[in-house]
Amino acid sequence: MMRFATLIKNPADWMKGAGPHSDVVMTSRVRLARNLRGYPFPGFSQERQRIELLERARPVVEELPEMRDGYSEDYTELSKIRKQVLVERHLVSREHAARSSGCAVVVDRKQSISIMINEEDHFRIQGIRPGLNLTSAFEVVDRVDTELEGLLPYAFDPKLGYLTACPTNLGTGMRASVMLHLPALVLTEQINPVIKAIGKIGLAVRGLYGEGTEALGNLFQISNQHTLGEAEPEIIAQIEKVIEGVVRSEVTARAKLKEDHQTMLRDQIGRAFAILRYAHILTSKEALNLLSMLRLGADLDLVGNCDRSLIDMLLLEIQPAHLQLNAARELSPEERDSMRADLTRTRLQSIDGPGSFPPSQSNNGGTTSPTHDE
Amino acid sequence: MKCDVCENEATVFLTQIINGQMTTVNLCETCSKAKGVTEETGFGLAEAFLSPSHRTESDTMEIVCDACGFTASQLKKIGRMGCPECYAAFRDGLDGLLRNMHKGTRHVGKRPSHTSAVAPQILPRQRATSVKEASPSAPVVPPVVPPPDVAKLRAELDLAVSEERYEDAAKLKSEIESLQPKASK
Ligand SMILES: [Zn+2]
Numbered sequence A: 001m002m003r004f005a006t007l008i009k010n011p012a013d014w015m016k017g018a019g020p021h022s023d024v025v026m027t028s029r030v031r032l033a034r035n036l037r038g039y040p041f042p043g044f045s046q047e048r049q050r051i052e053l054l055e056r057a058r059p060v061v062e063e064l065p066e067m068r069d070g071y072s073e074d075y076t077e078l079s080k081i082r083k084q085v086l087v088e089r090h091l092v093s094r095e096h097a098a099r100s101s102g103c104a105v106v107v108d109r110k111q112s113i114s115i116m117i118n119e120e121d122h123f124r125i126q127g128i129r130p131g132l133n134l135t136s137a138f139e140v141v142d143r144v145d146t147e148l149e150g151l152l153p154y155a156f157d158p159k160l161g162y163l164t165a166c167p168t169n170l171g172t173g174m175r176a177s178v179m180l181h182l183p184a185l186v187l188t189e190q191i192n193p194v195i196k197a198i199g200k201i202g203l204a205v206r207g208l209y210g211e212g213t214e215a216l217g218n219l220f221q222i223s224n225q226h227t228l229g230e231a232e233p234e235i236i237a238q239i240e241k242v243i244e245g246v247v248r249s250e251v252t253a254r255a256k257l258k259e260d261h262q263t264m265l266r267d268q269i270g271r272a273f274a275i276l277r278y279a280h281i282l283t284s285k286e287a288l289n290l291l292s293m294l295r296l297g298a299d300l301d302l303v304g305n306c307d308r309s310l311i312d313m314l315l316l317e318i319q320p321a322h323l324q325l326n327a328a329r330e331l332s333p334e335e336r337d338s339m340r341a342d343l344t345r346t347r348l349q350s351i352d353g354p355g356s357f358p359p360s361q362s363n364n365g366g367t368t369s370p371t372h373d374e
Numbered sequence B: 001m002k003c004d005v006c007e008n009e010a011t012v013f014l015t016q017i018i019n020g021q022m023t024t025v026n027l028c029e030t031c032s033k034a035k036g037v038t039e040e041t042g043f044g045l046a047e048a049f050l051s052p053s054h055r056t057e058s059d060t061m062e063i064v065c066d067a068c069g070f071t072a073s074q075l076k077k078i079g080r081m082g083c084p085e086c087y088a089a090f091r092d093g094l095d096g097l098l099r100n101m102h103k104g105t106r107h108v109g110k111r112p113s114h115t116s117a118v119a120p121q122i123l124p125r126q127r128a129t130s131v132k133e134a135s136p137s138a139p140v141v142p143p144v145v146p147p148p149d150v151a152k153l154r155a156e157l158d159l160a161v162s163e164e165r166y167e168d169a170a171k172l173k174s175e176i177e178s179l180q181p182k183a184s185k
């Protein structure tokens, strides 16, 4: 099996990959909740029952064709920081990382599939793809699920579907979610009506990590709330349709910003770059929000020589556990803020920045006195 | 500033999306810890929101899952089942709960193709089991299943809790409490 260091050293497909609409859609994820007959759900089972299930199921999961030669770890063997790194990479849930004995995670080599054992349900099978591509994420987990179903006795009821610990997951046990970067909708103050409209059609909108739902870095997660009464492809088609609409609104808002508010936009992006490039103390919140502006600048070709994937990697690397893993020790919040700034300064050296970008027409001949025009 | 859940001084402030708006939620140390970061799967949160007062409300006679021993009041308290068989044990009232949570009450998606994976169909099955010897001669026990409006609120509370919409959860909690029969106190 793969070692933790090897897993983390290599960026996942979805981190460097460009998918459909990846200027607006960061990732598409689909997870299936599955349980075995004859065992209580993890939240109501005894430690020895969880261990028994784990010992039975883990070898089976590890041997699935997709998971072979992947990464597999028992949580009792995993430090707090390492677990947190997996959370920051969206490979495990925060709830699962908080657990220990009787829990494990198995991740495929490409980090596009992760299977949590003894989360709220016995299995949480997750697939993650770059850009807007829920269908592909579903195909992956669907295949893994079908293989697993042939090897272990699932708890399934013909009327209720896959039986889950929480009735909110009953039926398909499927949660499909999309991570969106919506800086222009936030800047133009159109975000709240958009969120409201999405909520009305039964989809949930959350912040960066879903769980804490702080809407940092203009990142939003949209996912289905209903799992019973609709088939998987229907649910996915509905979300994708909604996301297409949100993407269009964001793209329109970006074009409008660039057209009507170019000075404000350049100012925001320039300030973001300047702070990220030269600051020595950066909180996580500040860094996420500034990187969001820089990503917008890169997408609108307002920042010279700036690759979107560099920013997306930074968004991961500046997170607390990634910083601590990098430093190979626990860091105080102050130490993290300083290391975060160090890392950001270094990474942004290769970027020309908005200042060195050829000035647009509106700035041509800009040597006249400011009072001359207005 | 006060905690949105209890009366303590709030020390944790979260910007959240609540009711389709970005809103700030204020929590005290205790309530923020209860939100599941360090505890198992939000179970701590569910308990934090539900006061001890109605933990004992239906102790006298209670529906219990044969397979795992989970009780109806535990289900009401944490909004989750104990084991797959619980869906059969607590079948009564389930449809109402599901109707408020989902698009339908009948699964129409993927089905396991391997017969080994299919559990025997869950049939309606309800028994009242005496948990506490308190009143063995008690006459017909009132149903443990809460009236529909409470069930709906509980479903919403569960959703709010699982999504960590604390403000909603706190509101729902007090709504539910106001609807609880005072007799249990
Ligand atoms: Zn509190």
Ligand SMILES: [Zn+2]
Residues within 6 Å of the ligand: B065, B066, B067, B068, B069, B070, B082, B083, B084, B085, B086, B087
């Ligand atoms: Zn049970």
